[in-house]
Amino acid sequence: MLPFLAFLPDPVALGRLRVALRMNAGGPPESALVEVRGWNELAGAARSRMPELAVVDPCSRGVLDVEACAHFRLEFPSVVLLPYGEFRGTARDGLQLGLMGVRHLVMRDQEDGPAAFAYLLAQARAEWLPTRVFTAIGDLIPHHLRALVHEVVIHGDGALPPARVAALYHRHPNTLREHLRAAGLPPVNKLVVWMRLFRAGHLLEDPGRSVENVAGALAFASSSGLRNQLHRYAGLTASDVRRRGGLDLLLTQFRTQHLREYWGPDGDTS
Template structure:
């Protein structure tokens, strides 16, 4: 099987994060956010599903939930987007008034990652901060909920950083850079936090990311492979067998992320027990 081609934007630099702004009126505002974001406004709602099936894991979608709706509609386009692609961070941008409190709460309950209050406070710096907070939020949220209570705070913080790095296609060296340490120091920190070696941590993060994507009803195995950094669909299928001992069809039926998270917690438990034995000796 051939290597996966970058399907959304062939000339899109890997270090930039696509931001799909679904309402033209919001384009000038979000375009000011600057790097590492590349704001795109040429994807229509009718084309969004096809775009997201092959989108990088760093993609964020910005919506105005009230645009194109009528009173009582209950945001059908946003709801469908969140149901079809729960792994994609969605930022809702709207002018917040007191009577909208219930709507905002509902959007957050559905899975919207961030809410931007439009107005004088919507400066480029503030918008950039919101987009950064939304980065890989659904993946990190799922990972945080799935981790065993025995995982330490230090380990959790490192795993959240590892999740962000995985979404960006990075490996252990990039995790060390994200944490501001050398690769050797990262190995020491992982051991101190009772985590596996950095390479193993990032391999698991890539697998967990792929499984979050496989749980999207609107995404194919091919799209999940591309977005999670596997070179081919076949390489993802081989990794699923190696890590989880099953094929991708069985995995999706069982619940891909829940299955992988259970196996990852078992790996973390083994690492804790091995570390305890070393300390006892």
């Protein structure tokens, strides 16, 4: 499970976040929360820990810190930034944050009750990587497999054994195998690799991340292991991915292989 970061100087706000995490069934545990004390520490934690979401109070000094938010978004576009605080100039603040790609914010004392806050956390997290994946290749995934693919994307920070994927599908492994074959999708082991590569491509879009850090965060044995799988499955180097579009490039390669019905260097299309 990738961590959440929190830059919330007010202990009351931090406490409300912790309560919301405890209510968010199926989301990250409270133990996944990493607290930081400033924007520099937030950037350092984002660089080393590979979070999927950062909850920050950009108004802790009384006004919206536009420059700090913009700098963080520029360096770590793969991290969902969820502002939480007292937005006194709400319309203007919301517009400025929206221009940076921020889709949600949490209003202090209005939307930070346990249930409401937990819902907003879940919404922000749900829009992280799966949205990009389904926008690009959703037409290739039949309706009955979409929930499974979503789960495999979400759990792509570590290897998933085929039996675990079948359990997520609530079907026998043989049934899953046949459904994937009928849809023209890769076998389950290769599907898991591709979803992990999507996550790697998404992270490699961030200038602040190294290949070594991405490999470690996604539980590859080494950076060489990540590089080898990029080459074997997608025919790309890590430099290709970083330079030529990150996740979008990998999604294009996936679509190409789907059209060719070719899912690996051994020619296995079963």
